[in-house]
Amino acid sequence: MLVDIHNHILPGLDDGPKSIEEAILLATNAVDNGITHIIATPHHNNGKYINSSSIVKEAVNNLNKELSKKDIPVEIFSGQEVYFYNSIVEDLENDLLTLANSGKYLLIELPRNHFPVSTFETLYKILLRGYTPIIVHPERNTVLRKDKQKVYDLVNKGSLVQITASTLLGEHGRNLKKYTIDLIKHNLAHFISSDAHHHVKRPFLLNDAYQYVQKKFTENQVTYFSENAKHVILGTEFQPMLPISFQKNT
Template sequence: MFGLFSKKSSKTGEAFAFSDLAIDMHSHILPGIDDGSPDLDTSLQLIRGLQELGYKKLIATPHVLWDMFRNTPDTIREKLDLVRKAVQKEGIDIEIDAAAEYFLDEHVNELLAKKERLLTISGNKVLFEFSMAYPPFNVKDTLFEMQMQGYEPVFVHPERYSYLLRNKEFYDEMKEIGCTFQLNILSLSGQYGKGVTELSHHLLKKDYYDLLGTDLHHSNHLALLRQFHTGLFPAGFEFEGRFINNRL
């Protein structure tokens, strides 16, 4: 499906063809709503940058982490409308949508208990994360409840949980219960450390990833994306049919 190579080569690999992905399904480009873009001007700069890389559609996924970012469908929709109007005014040729990145905490359990609608991508896919400091508690119970309500859990940047270097079987368990996996592209660049790169290679070799996301927060991420090349993937990695971004 994908030929994620372009004819332009770097010294260590061919330039990455973001245009073949078409859709970035994980970013923090809505202004002043989480730890991503602080204002509308920055949002427009980031959106222009992603459009120049070749993306045709961006799905903003602000954090819903109740201790820090108390985002709701209403607050997210308000910012989405603001950005859409600004993008149209500026003549930027790209589609903008929004969902959320849910931190699995008591608030999410409450939403599920009340059967309040979660924000999704591609119909029923719910992006989730949990603590990067310590292993999750009762995560499987929460994910089971999501699935019982018709959602497909998407485990975002699973490679960033460095403590799982000592417990890689956890990933097998997440796959067995039906989770979709999303790789942060910059995890392959060393942006998050050697252990994260090691885990991303491990999961790529197991063919666990279904989606690629930028997890774009700021201009430094954008600069790194511009330098990204295929030589950062494991040697011999085959792209054909691996990722479903352009089917979202």
């Protein structure tokens, strides 16, 4: 069982595949990566796309039907990549989708160019309700990029962090690659996922990323990432490795 928890595989909903044919090609690419379970996470509330839970669920059903017709051995589950906004907490019970609809993990994207002052407070409220926020690709937020200690603070206060396979593999430059490696070294990365959008331009790359982790770190580290992703699909809790601060005295 290999799970990808962040990708844009559903056709026509966002900047992912434009057609069902493109979605099938992307699913085939996932299978080539050994992936068996895909949590589809279309953009939601990011200023460009709104994908309510009913829209996502219908698209997931349609794609699963097409995949089983074509005997492509991968199953799609519903989710959203929720762009951060202050009233996330109020929408948790009705409008927002947890990953794999398990009622536990919520995928959250922070703005690119700033770190909202309400971030910690909002995440705290989400945690109080019994949900676990997963912050996606911190390396794309300019504030977190400059200040890794802020990532430590987020994790220390109960959020989890997902890094992107292509970034770890160096596709977005050496600096960002090093950034994601540093997060792994400080136990501040809990998941690697594809953020796949297109079978050629932004494919899954999960297999390559796991192989890289095995070479650069250990087999145990690969197991940690893949087991954590399994917990997300099951909606079960796990014990994250203790985060290591970037400040020497803490």
